[in-house]
Amino acid sequence: MKIQKITCIGAGYVGGPTMAVIADRCPHIQVTVVDANAERIEAWNTDHLPVYEPGLDAVVKRARGRNLHFSTNIDEAIASADCIFISVNTPTKTEGEGAGKACDLRFIESCSRQIARAAENHTIIVEKSTLPVRTAEKILEVLATAGREKSFDVLSNPEFLAEGTAVKDLENPDRVLIGGQNEAAIQALVEVYLNWVPKERILTTNVWSAEMSKLAANAFLAQRVSSINSLSAFCEATGADVDEVARAVGMDTRIGSKFLKAGLGFGGSCFKKDVLNLVYLCEHYGLPEVATYWQQVLEMNEWQKKRVAQKVIQNLGGTVQGKRIAVLGFAFKKDTNDTREAPAIALCEHLLAAGANVVVHDPKVSFVKIQADLKHSPFMAKNLHSAESAEQACQGASAAVLATEWDSFRHLDWKAMATKMSAGAWIFDARNCTDHRSLKATGLKLWAVGK
Numbered sequence: 001m002k003i004q005k006i007t008c009i010g011a012g013y014v015g016g017p018t019m020a021v022i023a024d025r026c027p028h029i030q031v032t033v034v035d036a037n038a039e040r041i042e043a044w045n046t047d048h049l050p051v052y053e054p055g056l057d058a059v060v061k062r063a064r065g066r067n068l069h070f071s072t073n074i075d076e077a078i079a080s081a082d083c084i085f086i087s088v089n090t091p092t093k094t095e096g097e098g099a100g101k102a103c104d105l106r107f108i109e110s111c112s113r114q115i116a117r118a119a120e121n122h123t124i125i126v127e128k129s130t131l132p133v134r135t136a137e138k139i140l141e142v143l144a145t146a147g148r149e150k151s152f153d154v155l156s157n158p159e160f161l162a163e164g165t166a167v168k169d170l171e172n173p174d175r176v177l178i179g180g181q182n183e184a185a186i187q188a189l190v191e192v193y194l195n196w197v198p199k200e201r202i203l204t205t206n207v208w209s210a211e212m213s214k215l216a217a218n219a220f221l222a223q224r225v226s227s228i229n230s231l232s233a234f235c236e237a238t239g240a241d242v243d244e245v246a247r248a249v250g251m252d253t254r255i256g257s258k259f260l261k262a263g264l265g266f267g268g269s270c271f272k273k274d275v276l277n278l279v280y281l282c283e284h285y286g287l288p289e290v291a292t293y294w295q296q297v298l299e300m301n302e303w304q305k306k307r308v309a310q311k312v313i314q315n316l317g318g319t320v321q322g323k324r325i326a327v328l329g330f331a332f333k334k335d336t337n338d339t340r341e342a343p344a345i346a347l348c349e350h351l352l353a354a355g356a357n358v359v360v361h362d363p364k365v366s367f368v369k370i371q372a373d374l375k376h377s378p379f380m381a382k383n384l385h386s387a388e389s390a391e392q393a394c395q396g397a398s399a400a401v402l403a404t405e406w407d408s409f410r411h412l413d414w415k416a417m418a419t420k421m422s423a424g425a426w427i428f429d430a431r432n433c434t435d436h437r438s439l440k441a442t443g444l445k446l447w448a449v450g451k
């Protein structure tokens with residue numbers, strides 16, 4: 001088995017960048033990315049890519065038209081591929097059995113049906129999406145409906161990239177994980193990665209371990225964020241400084257320093273849905289204590305978001321009714337335009353519900369997107385506004401909340417800002433991402449998470 005033609009179904013935050021890097025690093029492999037969303041495919045074929053990631057433009061430019069193609073002709077791309085990556089979305093179910101927790105596999109199922117119909121000869125199917133343990137079994141059941149002249153191997157190759165550093169993570173991954181049953185199929189996929197990933201970083205396991213490892217990795221990462229956020233409240237109550245505590249704790253090599261930054265709570269499309277899915281699976285397998293343990297990670301996250309919004313209201317004299325509040329940053333983290341589960345959404349919802357005039361500025365998120373994310377908020381149409389810059393957002397504001405740690409916010413000129421804001425204005429640094437000393441010197445009032 002040798003992989004020469006790859007098709008990826010799903011041109012989103014994972015499918016697009018992952019395939020771009022594979023095509024860039026493997027010029028001898030033809031890579032086609034397909035999606036049911038024609039608008040998205042069209043954008044991938046322009047200079048305005050639908051996904052913002054540092055360095056992605058250059059990678060796409062090098063490979064597109066040579067061995068990287070974006071298309072809506074899904075059947076044709078399936079038929080011609082010897083390896084198909086499934087990289088579609090796997091959101092939380094909103095109805096039926098397991099609603100609110102279990103993973104919605106409808107897109108995986110429809111892809112599998114389409115593959116069963118359109119594939120020719122032998123095809124390696126790669127689960128790139130994050131999936132519940134034992135999904136490969138379900139995919140194989142669907143593929144079994146294909147004619148006898150077709151055959152398949154199903155591998156699990158979960159993606160560990162982080163948005164904001166996707167290209168770097170894909171070009172230099174900590175590890176590549178490939179789970180499967182058929183040694184020859186595993187080896188064929190290993191050969192693809194060996195074009196740029198050192199052999200010792202390619203890990204092969206059984207398929208269930210690979211599926212489980214992705215859920216476990218996200219659960220551990222989310223747990224670290226909730227752990228440090230829980231301590232941020234404790235620091236505020238006691239006079240300890242959460243950044244100093246994180247530094248001291250993180251220097252212990254058994255613990256490590258990464259993912260110990262207190263903030264507004266984690267966001268992004270994955271942590272919440274994957275931990276919810278883990279909770280659901282643990283309940284399903286009769287492990288309620290394990291489920292409760294992980295559920296708490298999510299509850300701490302919700303609490304942190306609410307807590308920060310309440311701090312804003314309390315510090316502004318217990319009411320924000322009619323007050324202008326600048327929200328600086330809306331993306332769930334810096335260096336991405338992704339707002340899925342962004343903690344800024346919950347923050348804005350709280351502030352709008354309390355009657356504030358909310359003015360949002362984000363360097364990469366459009367106001368149309370912000371409005372769509374807040375469409376269920378009361379007073380949204382009347383009280384939600386956007387600003388072209390942080391300075392413009394803060395003009396006349398009673399407060400500004402730093403909700404995303406964009407680098408540009410690190411260098412804000414607080415002296416100039418103070419002259420534009422209302423007298424006695426507050427800055428709420430929910431990310432500890434700005435220079436507190438220079439900010440305080442201007443006379444602005446400061447609340448910072450975990451300080």
Ligand SMILES: NC(=O)c1ccc[n+]([C@@H]2O[C@H](COP(=O)([O-])OP(=O)(O)OC[C@H]3O[C@@H](n4cnc5c(N)ncnc54)[C@H](O)[C@@H]3O)[C@@H](O)[C@H]2O)c1
Nearest residue numbers: 010011012013014035036037087088089090107129130159
């Ligand atoms: N976003 C991340 O940082 C990240 C990281 C690691 C893993 N993952 C996982 O990767 C998967 C994809 O995530 P994403 O963020 O790229 O999602 P996304 O929503 O950005 O992209 C998914 C794409 O799949 C397309 N799609 C859905 N069903 C289809 C079908 N039947 N045929 C053709 N196209 C179809 C959608 O139109 C969409 O464009 C998820 O399982 C996610 O959990 C995401």
